Amino acid sequence: MNHQIAQIRHHSIPYNFQFSNQSPDSKRHSTTPMAESQSFARTPDWSILPPELLQIIAKKLPDISDFVKFRAVCTTWRSSACISDPPPQLPWFLEEQDLLGLEGDLRFYSLFSGKIHTVPSPNLSNNWLGGRAHDYIILYNAPLCQFSLLNPLTGRKVVLPFLDIAGPHPVWVGPDPIESGEVVVLSGNSADFKTGILALYQPVEREWVVIEESCSFHRRDAYFNGMYYANEEETGDTKVISTVTRKVLHVVPPPPEDENEGDPITGVTYLVQSSGDILRVVLHDNELIEVADCRFYIYRLDLRSGSGGNPRWVKISSIGDQILFLDDHNGFSLSCNDFSGFRGNSIYFIKWHSQDIYDPPLSLLCRYDIAEARAEPLNFPFTKGGTWIVPSLR
Numbered sequence: 447m448n449h450q451i452a453q454i455r456h457h458s459i460p461y462n463f464q465f466s467n468q469s470p471d472s473k474r475h476s477t478t479p480m481a482e483s484q485s486f487a488r489t490p491d492w493s494i495l496p497p498e499l500l501q502i503i504a505k506k507l508p509d510i511s512d513f514v515k516f517r518a519v520c521t522t523w524r525s526s527a528c529i530s531d532p533p534p535q536l537p538w539f540l541e542e543q544d545l546l547g548l549e550g551d552l553r554f555y556s557l558f559s560g561k562i563h564t565v566p567s568p569n570l571s572n573n574w575l576g577g578r579a580h581d582y583i584i585l586y587n588a589p590l591c592q593f594s595l596l597n598p599l600t601g602r603k604v605v606l607p608f609l610d611i612a613g614p615h616p617v618w619v620g621p622d623p624i625e626s627g628e629v630v631v632l633s634g635n636s637a638d639f640k641t642g643i644l645a646l647y648q649p650v651e652r653e654w655v656v657i658e659e660s661c662s663f664h665r666r667d668a669y670f671n672g673m674y675y676a677n678e679e680e681t682g683d684t685k686v687i688s689t690v691t692r693k694v695l696h697v698v699p700p701p702p703e704d705e706n707e708g709d710p711i712t713g714v715t716y717l718v719q720s721s722g723d724i725l726r727v728v729l730h731d732n733e734l735i736e737v738a739d740c741r742f743y744i745y746r747l748d749l750r751s752g753s754g755g756n757p758r759w760v761k762i763s764s765i766g767d768q769i770l771f772l773d774d775h776n777g778f779s780l781s782c783n784d785f786s787g788f789r790g791n792s793i794y795f796i797k798w799h800s801q802d803i804y805d806p807p808l809s810l811l812c813r814y815d816i817a818e819a820r821a822e823p824l825n826f827p828f829t830k831g832g833t834w835i836v837p838s839l840r
Contacts, residue, residue, distance in 0.1 A: 493520045500526035505533045508785050509558040510837040529839045534784035537771055537834040538563065543575050552598050555827055562827055565598050580621040581838035586614060595623060599837055609654050611643050612636065615665035617776065623649055633663030644674055646689055657692045661685060666776045668717035668724060675717045675724055701745050701759035720768050720779035726759055727770065727777065733800045733807045740821040742793060742814055764791050764816060771834045772796065791816045796831055
């Protein structure tokens with residue numbers, strides 16, 4: 447594990463300027479031996495800082511690479527920054543991999559530092575990587591129908607039991623699923639593509655629980671507290687399925703068309719769990735429009751009210767202190783209160799953009815301000831998409 451972590455490398459992106467307190471002319475002048483001696487004598491012993499202060503500092507490191515460097519300073523600092531109790535982490539963006547296999551390094555982009563981090567890949571043929579994930583990502587070997595969990599930073603890999611499923615999509619990989627007992631949720635289809643398959647891996651029992659439904663499950667569905675929320679692309683209905691009873695509890699119709707939404711722009715619908723609520727997040731976009739013309743429409747699922755007491759979608763104009771992170775697979779939510787300098791009520795999303803219909807689209811990382819209904823592109827080094835992952839050393 448330590449060997450794998452030590453191989454994490456980072457590179458500054460060309461547009462990411464590094465600032466220094468050193469003056470431009472400071473390197474031109476040599477330092478006298480007396481000055482060197484005095485400078486050495488004044489060097490503080492950082493290892494004697496109080497453990498309570500070190501713990502406070504460690505909890506303020508939202509990028510895992512800084513957390514690793516902090517632990518590498520000395521034994522005192524390392525003992526004050528426990529891997530089992532890490533600070534809240536901003537996600538990294540994992541660059542899309544070749545579907546034919548994993549070759550070369552895995553490349554991650556840090557939203558906090560603006561740096562690319564490279565990690566040696568497992569070099570596994572016939573595997574592809576799936577998101578979205580906390581700590582672990584999913585490896586899938588299609589010829590063997592075999593799934594594995596992989597922590598790309600530590601190299602820890604856990605092979606999951608056999609599962610017969612076609613077109614699998616990761617829906618949920620909870621924090622530390624191996625030790626904490628968090629379930630792993632996949633969706634897909636039966637081998638004959640006649641029924642939808644919902645599969646939940648139970649770490650304690652080490653087996654899959656498979657639920658079959660007449661509808662097709664999709665990669666942008668949501669899972670929360672034993673409930674699966676499936677979006678029907680054909681009708682726009684949302685099925686609420688209990689993974690305990692394996693029954694459909696509700697079928698929620700789509701929200702009425704908003705007169706301000708218009709219809710000339712195609713929409714992509716995400717179901718996202720945010721601070722205990724299930725949100726229906728609709729991105730109106732296509733590859734040819736500019737970033738500034740992208741619009742989001744957000745609805746909250748109300749299971750307790752509505753006409754005749756039926757569940758319904760309620761349009762909302764704010765998600766409070768939450769930040770949504772969306773990619774091609776699905777989305778999740780974090781609180782801005784854990785990350786200084788990041789604003790809530792916003793969405794970080796991947797937009798595919800092309801100059802004309804004959805050019806292949808490229809991926810852009812954008813930020814959407816919900817209050818101002820305004821999208822802006824951000825610095826981003828990757829052009830072929832990928833998935834968010836919340837990194838961890840567990």
